[in-house]
Amino acid sequence: MDIKKVGVVGAGQMGNGIAHVFALAGYEVIINDISQEALDKAIETITRNLDRQLSREKITADDRDGALARISTTLKLEELGQTDLVIEAATEREDVKNAIFERLLPHLKPETILTSNTSSISITRLASRTDRPEKFMGFHFMNPVPVMQLVELIRGIATDEATYKTLLGVVETLGKTAASAEDFPAFIVNRILMPMINEAVYTLYEGVGSVKSIDESMKLGANHPMGPLELADFIGLDTCLAIMNVLHDGLADTKYRPCPLLTKYVEAGWLGRKTQRGFYDYRGETPVPTR
Numbered sequence: 001m002d003i004k005k006v007g008v009v010g011a012g013q014m015g016n017g018i019a020h021v022f023a024l025a026g027y028e029v030i031i032n033d034i035s036q037e038a039l040d041k042a043i044e045t046i047t048r049n050l051d052r053q054l055s056r057e058k059i060t061a062d063d064r065d066g067a068l069a070r071i072s073t074t075l076k077l078e079e080l081g082q083t084d085l086v087i088e089a090a091t092e093r094e095d096v097k098n099a100i101f102e103r104l105l106p107h108l109k110p111e112t113i114l115t116s117n118t119s120s121i122s123i124t125r126l127a128s129r130t131d132r133p134e135k136f137m138g139f140h141f142m143n144p145v146p147v148m149q150l151v152e153l154i155r156g157i158a159t160d161e162a163t164y165k166t167l168l169g170v171v172e173t174l175g176k177t178a179a180s181a182e183d184f185p186a187f188i189v190n191r192i193l194m195p196m197i198n199e200a201v202y203t204l205y206e207g208v209g210s211v212k213s214i215d216e217s218m219k220l221g222a223n224h225p226m227g228p229l230e231l232a233d234f235i236g237l238d239t240c241l242a243i244m245n246v247l248h249d250g251l252a253d254t255k256y257r258p259c260p261l262l263t264k265y266v267e268a269g270w271l272g273r274k275t276q277r278g279f280y281d282y283r284g285e286t287p288v289p290t291r
C-alpha cells in the first residue's frame with residue numbers, strides 16, 4: 001500500500017517526534033489532540049528541534065520549511081479520516097486508546113493501516129476491539145524520536161503480512177532500523193529497560209544510593225548516556241509506572257512489582273520533565289535532585 005498521508009493521535013513528546021520525522025521524510029502529517037495547548041506546544045517543539053538539526057547542518061533550510069509546511073493540526077479526530085496510516089501516540093492507558101479507536105474507526109478508509117505507539121499494551125487485544133485486526137500493528141518509536149535509530153514492529157495475532165511489509169518499507173523511508181518483537185507485555189526494549197529503571201528506583205527507596213550517586217554510577221560505570229532516574233524523568237514517570245503495571249499484570253511475576261516510591265511520585269503528579277518535577281526538579285537553571 002502506498003502511504004502518503006499520516007495521522008498522529010496525541011501531541012505529547014512522542015506524537016511531536018513522530019510527526020517531525022514523518023514530515024521530514026516527505027509525508028503529509030495531521031496531528032490530533034484533545035487540547036489546543038498540546039497542539040500548539042507540539043508545533044513549537046517540532047520547530048525548535050528542526051532548527052537544532054538545521055544549526056548542526058543535519059538538514060537544510062528547505063528541508064525544515066518543507067517539513068513544517070507538511071504538518072497540520074486538528075482537535076477533530078474525524079479529520080484523520082483521509083489518512084493512509086494512523087499512529088496512535090496518546091497516553092499509555094488502554095481505555096484511552098480503545099476510546100480513540102472507537103471514535104476514529106467510522107471515519108477511516110477501509111484500507112487505512114491503524115497502529116499504536118504503545119510501550120507495553122497487548123497489540124492483539126487493542127486490535128481485537130477494532131474493525132481491522134489484520135491491518136493493525138504496534139509501531140513503537142523511541143524517545144527522542146528524531147535521534148533514536150530503532151523502531152519496534154509488533155504484529156498482533158491477526159496482523160497480515162502486507163501490513164507488516166508496508167510498515168517495514170515506511171521505517172526504511174524514515175532512515176530508521178526496524179526490529180520485530182512478538183506481542184508479549186512491553187515487547188523487547190521495555191521488557192529489559194523498565195525493570196532496570198524500576199530497580200534504580202528501589203535502589204533509591206532502600207537508601208542504597210542517592211539520585212545523584214545512582215545516576216552517576218550508571219553513566220560513568222556502565223557508560224549509559226543518561227542515568228536511570230534521569231531517563232525515567234525523560235520518559236515520564238506515569239508512563240514508566242504504566243509499563244511496570246502491564247509487565248506485573250501480564251507476566252504475573254512479583255519481580256515486576258512497581259516500586260512504591262515510583263507510585264508515590266506519580267501520585268504527587270511529579271511525572272518528570274513534562275511536569276518539571278520528578279526525581280529531579282527542573283524549575284531552575286540546572287536540574288536539582290528531589291531526594
Ligand SMILES: CC(=O)CC(=O)SCCNC(=O)CCNC(=O)[C@H](O)C(C)(C)COP(=O)(O)OP(=O)(O)OC[C@H]1O[C@@H](n2cnc3c(N)ncnc32)[C@H](O)[C@@H]1OP(=O)(O)O
Pocket residue numbers: 049050052053056058118119141142143144145146147148189190193225226231235
Ligand atoms: C519508554 C519507551 O517506550 C521506549 C523508549 O523510548 S526508552 C528511551 C530510549 N531513549 C534513551 O534511552 C535515550 C538516552 N539518552 C540519550 O541517548 C542521549 O542522552 C540523548 C540523545 C537524548 C541526548 O544526548 P546528549 O549528547 O546528552 O545531548 P545533545 O548533545 O544535546 O544531543 C545529541 C544529539 O541529538 C540531537 N537531539 C537531541 N534531542 C533531539 C530532538 N528532540 N530532536 C532533534 N535532535 C535532537 C542533538 O542535536 C545532538 O545532535 P548532534 O549529535 O548532531 O550534535
Ligand SMILES: NC(=O)C1=CN([C@@H]2O[C@H](COP(=O)(O)OP(=O)(O)OC[C@H]3O[C@@H](n4cnc5c(N)ncnc54)[C@H](OP(=O)(O)O)[C@@H]3O)[C@@H](O)[C@H]2O)C=CC1
Pocket residue numbers: 009010011012013014015032033034035038088089090091092093096100117118119120140141142143234235236239274
Ligand atoms: N515517553 C516515552 O519515552 C515513550 C512513550 N511511548 C508511548 O507513546 C505514547 C505517548 O507517550 P508520551 O508522548 O510520552 O505521552 P505524553 O503524556 O507526553 O503525551 C500524551 C498526549 O496524548 C494526549 N491525549 C490524551 N488523551 C487523548 C485523546 N483521547 N485523544 C488525543 N490525545 C490524547 C495527551 O493530552 P493531555 O496532556 O491533555 O492529557 C498528551 O498531549 C504512550 O503510549 C507511551 O507509552 C513510546 C515510546 C517512548
